Amino acid sequence: METARTAAGRSTRDQILAATCDLMEAQGFHATGLAEIIKASGAPRGSLYYYFPDGKEGLAAEAIARTGEVVAERIRANLTADGGVGAAFAAFTAQIADAIERSGFRAGSPLTTVAMETATTSPRLNQACREAYSRLQAAFAERLAMAGYPAARATELAELLTAAVEGGIILCRTYHSGNPLRRIGAQIGAMISAMPPT
Amino acid sequence: METARTAAGRSTRDQILAATCDLMEAQGFHATGLAEIIKASGAPRGSLYYYFPDGKEGLAAEAIARTGEVVAERIRANLTADGGVGAAFAAFTAQIADAIERSGFRAGSPLTTVAMETATTSPRLNQACREAYSRLQAAFAERLAMAGYPAARATELAELLTAAVEGGIILCRTYHSGNPLRRIGAQIGAMISAMPPT
């Protein structure tokens, strides 16, 4: 399949997808209109249904999938195991807190809103969210396994880390401050450090 | 101000508010229409703007406030300190997991979706969410203080518990299972038990 390229080298399809990711992260599924996506992406108006014949739901499903990959990759890249997993996790959450602040509290937890909106109303988007969360958890688990945790324990702990980060981001965006996540990361980090991998 | 009562003894205003709480918990703010609220509440069509002259936003703000009070009360009632705070927290999360399953994964985290949708788009709803979350955290902190934690430490730990529960519920609703929250509650509970209140 041929893909047209813009001057910036990103395909029109890609621009639409990227704008969808951003807007749904900030506002969720229902608050984000197709018109808004087109406007934000700078893509040609007529090409949305050409590239995404399934309309808004198909577009959102792909956006969720991409977000899952991007975030999982970010976990692998930024959750370094130097100085122990506990300290590394605290530093990782602090990094996220910085990014949330820089975004003006529009970014963070890019799956949460859509996941909650569609958990029982769109099987397709629910499935996409499941797969995306599974990727995040797998990325955490991979890092924990590398730090010496047995596979089962790594999986279990990864689920806790995923939830703690999600919950922390919700508080950050609500309170317009990065500090809740920083404090949560520090506390979980200390707890991890106090408990051996065993 | 006089308040009309229905046969069931609940005011029309109350029915509308209760329906709004339920629907926004399941779907969020933008997906919930006023028509849907009227239908679900069984309230007279003409009375919505009579009781809530500020329209949807005012109605939602009150629903958020009520939800905050209800959930904080539930924390105080169900987070018993018997057998240590760690075990009590694990039991508390298991209770929530049961309720989520019983609801068909429509209930749980009644503030999350609206909080995320409106964090940067509606100052009024953002403020309502802040106050609601503060009540939850205060309820947790109160229980921790009763268990022997110094005030500052209780506040900090309460923030972690709030975030962990929120994050766990997101996973439960996404995966259509109560187990993520049960596992998370057990892990946090164990960590708390291993660390003295100091």
Add this chain to the structure above:
DNA sequence: GTCTATACACTGATAGAC
């Protein structure tokens, strides 16, 4: 590939009768 025009179902909100 992209455009415009358009269909048609809502949405939240208001006015005025009863």
Add this chain to the structure above:
DNA sequence: GTCTATCAGTGTATAGAC
């Protein structure tokens, strides 16, 4: 207090020209 009628706006989606 409640109802109905109505408004203007927006939502997604489609058809057909270019």
